[in-house]
Amino acid sequence: MKHIITLSAAALLLATAAHAEPGKWTDEPVRIVVTFPPGGTSDLIARLLAQYFETEYGQKAVVDNRPGAGGTVAADYVSEQAPDGTTLILGNNAPFTIAPTQFDELPYDPIADFTHIAYLGASTPALFVQPSSGITTLDGYIEKAKGDGITYGSSGVGSITHILGKAVDIELGIEQIHVPYQGSAPAIQDFRAGVLEAYYDMVALNGDLITEGETQPIALAAPERSAKYPDIPTFRELGHDIVIENWTGLSGPAGMDPAMVETINDTVAEIMQMPAVIEQLDTFGVAHTPMESDAFTGFVEGAITTWEPLIKAANVNG
Amino acid sequence: MEILSGFGNGLLVAIEPVNLLYCFVGVFLGTFIGVLPGIGSMAAISMLLPLTFYLEPTSALVMIAGVYYGAEYGGSIASILMNIPGTPSSSITCIDGYPMAREGRAGTALFASAVASFGGGIVGMIVMAVLAPGLAQLALNFGPTEYFAVILLGLVAASAVSNGSPVKGITMVVAGLMLGTVGVDITTGAERFTMGIPEMRDGVHLVIVAMGLFGVGELIVSIRANATGAHQNEIDYAQFYPTRAEWKAMFAPTVRGASIGSFFGALPGTGQTVASAVAYAVEKKVSPAKARFGKGAIEGVAVPEAANNSATQTAFIPTLTLGVPGSASMALVIGALMMYGIVPGPRLLVDHSDLFWGLVASFLIGNLLLLVLNIPLIGLWVRLLKIPYRYMYPTIIVLICVGVYSINNNVFDIWLTLAFGWAGYLMRLFRFEPAPFLIGFVLGPMMEEQLRRAMLLSRGDATVFVTRPISGTLIAITCLILIYAISSTLKARRARQKAQVAGE
Numbered sequence: 001m002k003h004i005i006t007l008s009a010a011a012l013l014l015a016t017a018a019h020a021e022p023g024k025w026t027d028e029p030v031r032i033v034v035t036f037p038p039g040g041t042s043d044l045i046a047r048l049l050a051q052y053f054e055t056e057y058g059q060k061a062v063v064d065n066r067p068g069a070g071g072t073v074a075a076d077y078v079s080e081q082a083p084d085g086t087t088l089i090l091g092n093n094a095p096f097t098i099a100p101t102q103f104d105e106l107p108y109d110p111i112a113d114f115t116h117i118a119y120l121g122a123s124t125p126a127l128f129v130q131p132s133s134g135i136t137t138l139d140g141y142i143e144k145a146k147g148d149g150i151t152y153g154s155s156g157v158g159s160i161t162h163i164l165g166k167a168v169d170i171e172l173g174i175e176q177i178h179v180p181y182q183g184s185a186p187a188i189q190d191f192r193a194g195v196l197e198a199y200y201d202m203v204a205l206n207g208d209l210i211t212e213g214e215t216q217p218i219a220l221a222a223p224e225r226s227a228k229y230p231d232i233p234t235f236r237e238l239g240h241d242i243v244i245e246n247w248t249g250l251s252g253p254a255g256m257d258p259a260m261v262e263t264i265n266d267t268v269a270e271i272m273q274m275p276a277v278i279e280q281l282d283t284f285g286v287a288h289t290p291m292e293s294d295a296f297t298g299f300v301e302g303a304i305t306t307w308e309p310l311i312k313a314a315n316v317n318g
Numbered sequence: 319m320e321i322l323s324g325f326g327n328g329l330l331v332a333i334e335p336v337n338l339l340y341c342f343v344g345v346f347l348g349t350f351i352g353v354l355p356g357i358g359s360m361a362a363i364s365m366l367l368p369l370t371f372y373l374e375p376t377s378a379l380v381m382i383a384g385v386y387y388g389a390e391y392g393g394s395i396a397s398i399l400m401n402i403p404g405t406p407s408s409s410i411t412c413i414d415g416y417p418m419a420r421e422g423r424a425g426t427a428l429f430a431s432a433v434a435s436f437g438g439g440i441v442g443m444i445v446m447a448v449l450a451p452g453l454a455q456l457a458l459n460f461g462p463t464e465y466f467a468v469i470l471l472g473l474v475a476a477s478a479v480s481n482g483s484p485v486k487g488i489t490m491v492v493a494g495l496m497l498g499t500v501g502v503d504i505t506t507g508a509e510r511f512t513m514g515i516p517e518m519r520d521g522v523h524l525v526i527v528a529m530g531l532f533g534v535g536e537l538i539v540s541i542r543a544n545a546t547g548a549h550q551n552e553i554d555y556a557q558f559y560p561t562r563a564e565w566k567a568m569f570a571p572t573v574r575g576a577s578i579g580s581f582f583g584a585l586p587g588t589g590q591t592v593a594s595a596v597a598y599a600v601e602k603k604v605s606p607a608k609a610r611f612g613k614g615a616i617e618g619v620a621v622p623e624a625a626n627n628s629a630t631q632t633a634f635i636p637t638l639t640l641g642v643p644g645s646a647s648m649a650l651v652i653g654a655l656m657m658y659g660i661v662p663g664p665r666l667l668v669d670h671s672d673l674f675w676g677l678v679a680s681f682l683i684g685n686l687l688l689l690v691l692n693i694p695l696i697g698l699w700v701r702l703l704k705i706p707y708r709y710m711y712p713t714i715i716v717l718i719c720v721g722v723y724s725i726n727n728n729v730f731d732i733w734l735t736l737a738f739g740w741a742g743y744l745m746r747l748f749r750f751e752p753a754p755f756l757i758g759f760v761l762g763p764m765m766e767e768q769l770r771r772a773m774l775l776s777r778g779d780a781t782v783f784v785t786r787p788i789s790g791t792l793i794a795i796t797c798l799i800l801i802y803a804i805s806s807t808l809k810a811r812r813a814r815q816k817a818q819v820a821g822e
Contacts, residue, residue: 037649038363038650038653039649039650039651039652039653040649040653043653044653044656064727065727066726066727066728067520067726068516068517068519068520068726068728069502069516069517069519069520070519072516073516073517073726073728076516102507105514107516149777151774151775151777156504157502157503157504157505157506157507158507177774177777178774179771179774179775180504180505180507180771181771182504182767185649189458189636189640190461190462190771190775192458192640193458193459193460193461194461195461195462195463195775196775283656284656
């Protein structure tokens, strides 16, 4: 009974201030579907959310890992669930912005079949090269790529780091040799074994290697420099408009109650402001940007269009 | 003597009551999870992850590690008793463990597996304590070229695994390799043999193949045997303690298996399954008892168990010292550590030496606990076989379905397991060996990936395989094995012909 009152109160508030009271939105336990197996950043963020939903707001929540086919298995599953707020997906670029271009047939529509509830934040990839190569600037990198050519590792065909590599190819007018890996960890391992000349990966996951001089960051694909690594220039300030971020956000099946969406959005926004959470996300290199349902939907739509030519250039569809 | 003092300190950390408790919880839960078919350490660790938020990092790590190697212990139990691999890597244990059980030697097989696992665990621990920094460095020097060479070596050794006709053996290796190509090609992103099914894009999961071929296939065979009036195995409960001769036969294979396992465990990306597959293949090549392999050889149980258990310990080397997780479970370990703000990497040994050595020492305690826990339970496990089939089979089918579903939480995988069950049944009917198939399936995709990556990196120059020192050496060894295999086959044939001539 209580949640109905909260909801109607929320609806009232919505009419006046367009903001809901953060809190529990359903008496049923909520499942947060994650597109990866347990252990990755995405999974940890989902578990963090689930924990705070329960301890701070009494909203029972569990994490449900449904990995497979670049997140499309999970997205397909969620799109077919009831839009009652009990099934949510911690989405990212793979099933929502890459898959629509990458796969010929997709069992769902990333916009029409979902309610995009709250954008959480993004981590940024950068270009890294061997310190022994002597290359420290993007110009030096271009020169090397145009001369002897250069091999770079990505975390897989059609992954965000591969797409970034393609964007760099197009924007800088070079042709790097792409060497795909299954995730960034094995790519970094080969890099450290000296067989790989460069790689693209999330900056935050390379903090130790940077400080120990084991890897040389060249340029960051963020709109602005990172507060934690202020020495790394952005592609944009070097005159190349390349911004590709690894975003994550919370979505549900299409047709969710707007009042409930507000409640979830505001609950998530409040959690994301908690110092302990900010600190935790910082270790994953995820910076939070609040973005509500409408803006988030627009963002996903925009990303599909912007990335389409890059994904096609990456020729990931065979 | 930095290692001894480090280990001493670690022992003090590990025997703190709270760590001891979580070590016990870990290995106990691990064994239990391992016995359940298909539900591996992954599922157990991810369920425990939220609990670890409330623990000290060392206790959490000790517990997670306990689950991890405890599952390897438990995994062999279902393999031996029911021919259902409890964990992917114990699918190799099925090959000889189940025939032993059918001969009424289930108790002996379980005992051998427990002792070999213990031996493997201890070897793995020593390797980790003594060689962690060095091995981490070696693993760091392993590029795609070296990986390809070492896997090629394993596959060549594996070609000796088949017992029956060589044609059928090769057919099975090739079939395994072919099944391994299903899914999105890692190098180009092209879909191969997916038939437009999204679930097939990631290929076929090893657990599905193993559970289908061994578990479901075996059930169909048994049901048919029952229908034709065969009897349930008679088991001699008193005899699970191996004979003197069996002890002797087990010793060297355990040491060899543990050494091979330690090596593969420390290489990120290979892991326990590859370790036990290669160890089994090598043992089959060098063992004086090679003719009995696949028919219930105690060595065939000891080797993969020693190998997978030592690999579980050394898997922590790249995980902790390089921050490179060798498997999904190890990725969870890294995730758990990152929750505490501990970044695994070269500095972990220095910055968190208590954690590192506490973990190493906990391996000793955990393995002892497992031995103490498991030996008395052998009688109980064996008694499981006494359960009438009409209760046992439906239970097994349910457990298989639950286990397979738990991998991706996807019903499609259950149907696929059923299909492989029929394939396994047909293979048995026509006497095709599952072992070479499984080994081809495990090693094939990895070999292809590394080969193509090495060629990309060398920009099409194939000579890198012989010019790089580590890979060159490995290729040379592979060639020697091939030459030896061919010449010994020829010699045997000539001897046979001579004997025939003499006989006439």
